[in-house]
Amino acid sequence: MAHLMSTSCSIKISSSYRPFGQPLSEDRTVLPNSFTIKTSKSPFKRLISKGHRAGRSCGVLATAASVSKEVSANPRSGSDRSPNDSSKPQRVMVIGGDGYCGWATALHLSNKGYEVAIVDSLVRRLFDHQLGLDSLTPISSIHNRLRCWKAITGKTIELYIGDICDFEFLSETFNSFEPDAVVHFGEQRSAPYSMIDRSRAVFTQKNNVIGTLNVLFAIKEFREECHLVKLGTMGEYGTPNIDIEEGYITISHNGRTDTLPYPKQASSFYHLSKVHDSNNIAFTCKAWGIRATDLNQGVVYGVKTDETSMHEQLYNRLDYDGVFGTALNRFCVQAAVGHPLTVYGKGGQTRGYLDIRDTVQCVELAIANPAKPGEFRVFNQFTEQFSVNELAALVTKAGQKLGLDVQTISVPNLRVEAEEHYYNAKHTKLIELGLKPHLLSDSLLDSLLNFAIEFKDRIDTKQIMPSVSWKKIGVTPQTVPAN
16 A cells, blocks of 8 residues: 655634534634644634635635655546547535545546535534544545545545535635536435434434525526536335335326326435425426436445545545444444344335445436436436345355354334335436446455454444434433443
8 A cells, every 4th residue: 555655735724613512712723734723603604715716715725735756646547538528627516525425426526537626514523523433444534535635646626614504605615616516415314313312303404404405595696507416315205115216206196197206205304304405406496497416325335436445544434333324334344343233123124225336426427417407307326125134144144254153133123114015116217327336246245344354443332232212302412322
């Protein structure tokens, strides 16, 4: 693995972001990596520095000023734009680009020749500190991540640190970067987190719904031709006893026929926020002519993409706890440390799943094939369906091949959901655009299990069991107890 020598970078960040529970102050802290951070008195206000780029205010930009000769400055081979294409590269703003899906997507798009900016409040890292959780993989700061990417590939990803619920910050960011497409991952994405207590339920809905509304208004005011690629969720549909279509369903009723949005049956305050987002986006497409693609994504697994595997400082996060961890990732971590696989209830819960390498591929396809003005497209973004019991059986088989003693237990299901049900969701539109799926295989499971084994010393087994109850949510602020 190539060695990165120290790089110099000096950036001033004017910040009014304040982590929950910390006192208000005007303190100024100089960090060892030469970033100057100033905090002031209003939480989730803008973090943006004034600079000059083509006469506009410039957001926080993280680059490496000097790099080691031991690191190749050549990007990996990929599908960059053709040399015969004289058009300028598309400018893509990735909101939530420091998160699990957002980080992998930002690197993938940059590697493919897009000009990329990350917009993030870094609040996901704060959640870990609040709840006493941590990623299985050690993840570098966003600044070190971007320095490393610059050093390895020679490509710059711009960084704007701030909260999109602050429209002043978002407006300046739009005017500075001038995106051709916005990929919106910037939401609180955990159903259990939204069900911990009243304050987290309110935060989830406020952060997700108002943030998306602000993005829609920013597109309308500043970048009318900008294409919004919004991460939705298959959880919006619930588990109906009929086939799930891609966004719309044609219904005949009393002799009349119409094509209508597919009915939504959300199962948490998080999923409800996604439903509200979808309705708001659909309305603005109709009323304002916005072009948008809603990617109703299934459950994502995996941790490695071509880009995040280039260097340890580019590693993506992998959550295994009962709040942010997803089923297959959790099972692989549990198997690695000899903890029984935790099947909730009867284990018949069936969902769509996809490899994180397919997440980034789907987003790229949506950008390269944009919606028309006024069009609200819905793609169901997953590649295979599995029940929880089927996933547990696959991990058990793969673990045994590696010499692991993998057991399975049924634990009380703290969610309110059907544990045995019909499930058949359509997912053809992305395939038609050219998606080449990475289907779940023995080799992928071996890789994920070995990755979990490599970092098993970082696993806190007290965080494995679920502890958030859908029925017991109340108004009193809660912590997530370690079991």
